[in-house]
Amino acid sequence: MAAIAGAAHQVTQAMRAELSPEQIGHLRHFENLLNQPPNDWSLMGGKGLGQDDFGGYRFQLAYLSYALALTHAHRLPAAPGVFKPLFDRAIQKMLLPEVWIYWKDTSRGGAAFNQHLSGSYHEEYNPVVRDNIMYSAYVQSMALLFNYLFDDDSYARPGALTFSFYTPFWGGEEKRFEYDQNTLNEHIYWLMVENGYLGVPCEPNCVYQICNQPAILGFRMHDILTGASVATEVTEGYERAWSEFGRLDENGHYNMMMAQDSKALVPNRGSWPWVDAWCGALMNMWNRDFVRANYPDQLANLIREGVGGALSVNPGEPFLLAGNPVVGDACDHGWVSAWASEMGDADTLRGLLTHADRFMAPRWRDGGLYYPRNDERTDAEGNRTEMEPMVGNVLLAYARLNVEDGFWKLYNEPWDRGHFAEPALTGVAPDVDVTRAYFDRDGRELVFTLRRRDDREGDGVVVLGNVDSAGKGWTLSEGGRVIARGGRDIEVDAGAGEVRRGEDGYLLVCPDGGPHRYSMHFDGRPGEGARS
Numbered sequence: 001m002a003a004i005a006g007a008a009h010q011v012t013q014a015m016r017a018e019l020s021p022e023q024i025g026h027l028r029h030f031e032n033l034l035n036q037p038p039n040d041w042s043l044m045g046g047k048g049l050g051q052d053d054f055g056g057y058r059f060q061l062a063y064l065s066y067a068l069a070l071t072h073a074h075r076l077p078a079a080p081g082v083f084k085p086l087f088d089r090a091i092q093k094m095l096l097p098e099v100w101i102y103w104k105d106t107s108r109g110g111a112a113f114n115q116h117l118s119g120s121y122h123e124e125y126n127p128v129v130r131d132n133i134m135y136s137a138y139v140q141s142m143a144l145l146f147n148y149l150f151d152d153d154s155y156a157r158p159g160a161l162t163f164s165f166y167t168p169f170w171g172g173e174e175k176r177f178e179y180d181q182n183t184l185n186e187h188i189y190w191l192m193v194e195n196g197y198l199g200v201p202c203e204p205n206c207v208y209q210i211c212n213q214p215a216i217l218g219f220r221m222h223d224i225l226t227g228a229s230v231a232t233e234v235t236e237g238y239e240r241a242w243s244e245f246g247r248l249d250e251n252g253h254y255n256m257m258m259a260q261d262s263k264a265l266v267p268n269r270g271s272w273p274w275v276d277a278w279c280g281a282l283m284n285m286w287n288r289d290f291v292r293a294n295y296p297d298q299l300a301n302l303i304r305e306g307v308g309g310a311l312s313v314n315p316g317e318p319f320l321l322a323g324n325p326v327v328g329d330a331c332d333h334g335w336v337s338a339w340a341s342e343m344g345d346a347d348t349l350r351g352l353l354t355h356a357d358r359f360m361a362p363r364w365r366d367g368g369l370y371y372p373r374n375d376e377r378t379d380a381e382g383n384r385t386e387m388e389p390m391v392g393n394v395l396l397a398y399a400r401l402n403v404e405d406g407f408w409k410l411y412n413e414p415w416d417r418g419h420f421a422e423p424a425l426t427g428v429a430p431d432v433d434v435t436r437a438y439f440d441r442d443g444r445e446l447v448f449t450l451r452r453r454d455d456r457e458g459d460g461v462v463v464l465g466n467v468d469s470a471g472k473g474w475t476l477s478e479g480g481r482v483i484a485r486g487g488r489d490i491e492v493d494a495g496a497g498e499v500r501r502g503e504d505g506y507l508l509v510c511p512d513g514g515p516h517r518y519s520m521h522f523d524g525r526p527g528e529g530a531r532s
Contacts, residue, residue, distance in 0.1 A: 009415065009416060009418070009419065009441060011438055011440050012074070012403075014074050014075050014403045015074070015075060015076075015077065015436070015438040016436070016438070016447075017075075017436070018435040018436045018449050018515065019075065019076075019435040019436070020400075022369055022400060023071075023400055023401055024433050024435060025364065025367070025368055025369025026067075026368070026369050026370075026396075026397030026400060026401060027068075027071070027082075027368075027397075027401075028366070028367045028368035028369070028433075029365070029368030029369055029370045029393065029397065030064050030067070030068065030086060030368075030397070031086055031368070032365070032366050032367075032368045033060075033064070033393060034064075034086055034089040034090055034093065035089070038093075038096060039096065039098055041057060041098070043370065043372070043373075043389060043393060044057060044060055044389050044393060045373075045389065046328070046329040046373070046388050046389050046390065047327050047328055047329055047375060047388070048327060048328040048329060049327070050102050050105070051098075051099070051100075051101075051102040052102060052106065052328070053326075053327075053328030053329055054274070054328060054329055054330070054331060054390070055328065055329030055331060055388050055389060055390040056099075056102070057093075057098070057099045058094065058099050058100065058134070058135050058138055059134075059138075059390055059394075060389065060390050060393055060394050061090050061093055061094050061099070061138075062094070062138035062141075062142060062214070063338075063390075063394045063395065063398055064090060064393070064394050064397075064398075065087055065090045065091070065142050065145070066145075066398065066407075067394065067397055067398040067401050067402070068083050068086055068087055068090070069083075069087070069145050069149060069410065070398070070401060070402045070403070070406040070407070070410065071083070071401040071402075072149060073149070073406075073409070073410050073415075074402075074403045074406055074409065074410075075401065075403070076434060076436070076437045076438070077415075077419070077424075077437070077438055077439070078422065078423070078424040078425060078437040078438050078439045078446060078447075078448065079424065079425045079428065079434045079437035079448070080149070080150055080424055080425070080426055081424075081425045081426045081427040081428040081462070081463060081465075082425065082428050082434050082437075083149070083150075084146075084149075084150045084152070087142075087145075087146050087149070087150070088146065088154075090142065091139075091142050091143060091146060091155070094138065094139055094142060095139070095161065095162070095163060097163075097164070097165040099135075100127040100135050100163065101127075101165060103124060103125070103127040103132050103135065104123050104124060104125050105123075106132070106203055106204075107121060107122070107123060107124035107130075107131070107132070107204065108121050108122065108123050108124075109121040109203075109204045109205070111203060111321065112321040112322040113203070113205055113206055113259065113266075113321070114203065114204045114205040114206070117204065117205055117261065118204075121204055125165060125171075125175040125177075126163065126175075126177045127163055127177075128163070128177070128179065128184060128187065128188075129177070129187075130191070131200065131201040131202065131203065131204050132201075132202065133188070133191075133199070133200035133201065133202055133208075133211050133212055133214075133215060134202040134203075134208070134211045136184065136187075136188055136200075136215075137188060137200075137211065137212070137214040137215035137218060138214055139161060139184065140181065140184045140185050140188055140214075140215060140218040141214045141215070141217045141218035141221065143155035143160075143161060143180075143181035143184070144181050144185065144218050144221035144222050144225065145217075145218075145221055147181060147221070147225055148221045148224055148225060148414070151420040153181075155180060155181045156180050156181050156182055157180055158178070158180055159178040159179075159180065160179075160180045160181070161178075161179040161180055161181065161184055162176065162177065162178045162179070163175075163176070163177045163179075164176045164177075181222075182222070185218055185219065185222045188200065188215050188218070189219065189230060189234070192212075192215065192234055192237075193237075195207070195260065196237075196241050197234060197237030197238050197240065197241045198238070198241045198242065198258060198260075199211070199212035199215075199238070199258075200212060200215065201260050202257075204260075205259055205260045205261055206257050206258075206259070206260070207257055207258045207259075207260055208256065208257045209242075209247065209254055209255065209256070209257070209279050209283075210254075210256075210275070210278045210279045210282065212238075213279070213282035213283055213285075214282065215234075216231060216234060216235060216238075216285075216286060217282070217285060217407075217411065219231040219234055220285075220286070220411050224414045231286070235286050235287070239287075245258065245263065245265055246265070247290075248294065249265070249267030249268055250267070251267070251268070252294060252297050252298060253267065253268040253271075253275060253276050253298060254268060254275055254276050254279045254280070254298075255267050255268070256268050256272075256275050269317075270316045270317035270318070270319060271301065271302075271314075271316045271317060272316035272317070272319070272330065272332075273302045273313050273314070273315075273316055273330075273332040273335065273336055274316075274330050274331055274332050274335045276298045276299075276302070276339075277302075277332070277335035277336045277338065277339035278335045278338075278339075280294070280295060280298070280339050280342075280343075281335065281338045281339040281341075281342045281407070282407065284342050284343070284405070284407055284408055285407035285408050285410065285411040285412075286411060288405070288408050291343075292343065295339075295343055295345075299336075299339075299340075299345075299348070301314070302314055302332075302336060303336075303348065303351075304384075305351075306351075306355055306383065308354070308358075309350065309351055309354050310351055310354045310355035310358055310359070311348060311351030311352050311354070311355055312333065312352070312355045312359075312383070312384040313332045313333045313336045313352070313384065315330070315332060315377070315384070315386075316330065316332070329388035329389070329390055329391075330388070331388050331390045331391050331395060333352065333355075333356065333360075333384065333386075333387075333391055333395075333396075334388070334390060334391030334392075334394070334395025334396055334398075334399070335395060336348075336352060337349060337352045337353065337356075337395060337396055337398075337399035338395050338398050338399045338402070340352065340399065341398070341399040341400075341402040341403075341404075341406070342402060342404070342405065342406055342407055342408075343404070344403075344404025344405065349399060352399070353396065353399070353400065355383075355384070356371060356396055359379065359383045359384065359385050360374070360385060360387050360392070361374065361385075361387070366455070367453065367455050367456065369397075370392050370393050370397075371387045371391065371392030371393075371396060372387065372392060373387055373388065373389050373392060374386060374387040418441075421466055421469055421470075422439040422441070422446075422466055422470065423439055423446040423464060423465065423466045423467050423470045423520060423522070424437070424439065424446070424464075424465055424466060425437050425448060425462055425463065425464065425465075426463045426464075426465030426466070426504060426505060427461070427462065427463030427465070427504065427505075428462050428463075429458040429459050429460050429461045429462065429510075430456050430457070430458045431452060431453045431454075431456040431457060431458030431459075431460055432450055432451070432452060432453065432458065432460055432461075432462055432510050433450070433451045433452075433453060433514075434448060434449070434450060434462075435449045435450075435451060435515060436448055436449040436517075437449075443521075444470070444471065444521060444522045444523075445519055445520065445521050445522070446464070446518075446519070446520040446522075447518070447519050447520075448518050448520075449514075449515050449516065449517045449518070450462060450510045450514055450515070450516045450518065451510075451513070451514030451515050451516070452510045452511060452512045452513060452514055452516075454512070459509070460509050460510040460511075461507050461508070461509055461510075462507070462508045462509075462510055463502060463504055463505045463506070463507060463508075464505050464506040464507075464508055464520065465504060465505035466505070467486070467505055467506050467520075470522045471522035471523050472487060472523050473485070473486060473487035473522070473523040474486045474487070474520055474521060474522050474523065475520070475521045475523075476499065476508075476518060476519075476520045477518065477519045477520075477521070478516055478517065478518050478519075479516075479517055481493075483499070484499040486499075486506065490506075
């Protein structure tokens with residue numbers, strides 16, 4: 001990773017605060033989904049057919065990963081051992097054919113917005129070679145985020161991102177397309193350039209503003225890693241290109257898409273909440289002033305007030321193409337919640353979560369919190385009850401875990417190289433929850449809170465990494481009581497639990513129950529007394 005200049009490294013209130021039971025429950029649900037065997041998509045199936053719509057597996061996996069990134073960066077920066085295994089599993093699931101095989105059909109065109117061009121299209125198995133930015137950009141940004149967040153370039157190795165498909169029943173020989181985070185990033189960049197920076201199509205001939213924001217995130221992560229400035233080039237080109245057409249329609253909402261061939265705009269005619277919310281939640285990372293200037297007016301007509309502070313989202317009009325209703329998951333309540341979280345609109349977010357908790361049947365399963373699918377639009381009293389898996393599994397969790405300007409900070413205030421040499425929880429047993437974890441550079445202190453789970457098997461071991469490089473000695477306290485001291489040797493107070501040296505750091509066995517609030521204070525300056 002290249003050196004990162006000017007990074008912010010402050011201990012924030014979000015870091016000092018311990019995660020709530022609901023926030024921990026969402027992370028546990030993410031883990032439950034990611035631990036399912038390959039092609040077990042339990043609880044993830046939405047109304048749409050064949051992964052065509054916005055509730056597809058790729059979207060759930062991508063925004064689950066983004067939620068992990070935001071939580072790690074802004075709430076638990078000293079707990080890579082919690083997030084890295086989950087993030088890696090999400091990428092591996094993203095590469096499964098069942099996530100992207102829809103493209104062999106979608107690539108042929110024939111829909112209302114590209115039927116006139118379908119004679120020039122062909123069946124394409126490679127899911128990233130042309131168009132399909134609604135999949136390729138998520139793979140690109142997830143792989144580059146993994147490298148940035150965990151200082152691990154595994155996905156930069158040749159063939160690390162391989163799309164492979166074979167069945168003995170149809171399709172012929174194995175289809176195999178090998179990329180890595182850098183070759184995929186370069187390929188998407190040139191697709192963007194070839195279309196004049198307006199963006200890369202999702203479906204053939206359809207350039208959505210929304211779906212090109214993840215590619216910009218990927219470009220920025222690549223720039224942080226390499227010292228390049230592709231994201232600046234692309235966003236400046238994007239601004240120039242769209243200034244000719246206008247990013248907003250005549251009613252002040254984001255234009256939904258543009259036809260690639262004719263450059264005709266498709267506005268948000270149906271007052272669909274997801275269009276503004278999804279675009280605003282992501283575009284804020286590089287275009288914050290514009291997004292914030294338009295947020296109040298865009299939000300105003302989307303929200304319905306309920307009883308006791310609850311807020312719900314007014315549904316948009318039915319989505320019709322060529323006169324046919326499109327069956328799919330709009331995810332309005334979830335996207336507006338995610339948008340409000342990024343804007344720091346605490347009152348709106350609180351109201352939306354209140355409504356979800358009151359009318360959308362939150363459920364705990366295997367220690368995890370989610371909102372189960374419900375296709376009924378309202379209950380008998382008219383309260384919005386519809387719940388899509390994308391919302392119930394991911395977006396409400398994302399909104400609860402995010403912080404104000406979460407994506408903006410991730411994009412504009414990256415960690416410096418020193419972050420990866422700081423003491424951290426580099427390994428966490430599956431039966432341990434981490435509700436707080438940060439390193440205070442000024443106070444030279446690693447602060448973390450653990451809770452031992454009684455519903456999951458494990459040995460309770462937490463690996464404390466980078467400890468010897470942080471100073472010439474350390475003192476570990478729990479609840480203000482010193483339980484261990486380290487330096488040349490380790491001294492552990494009787495009855496204080498187990499602390500020992502391991503291959504990858506010091507091993508702390510979390511006692512039963514909790515919360516156990518720890519503080520590890522370091523003497524000297526970084527590197528003093530460090531072991532080889």
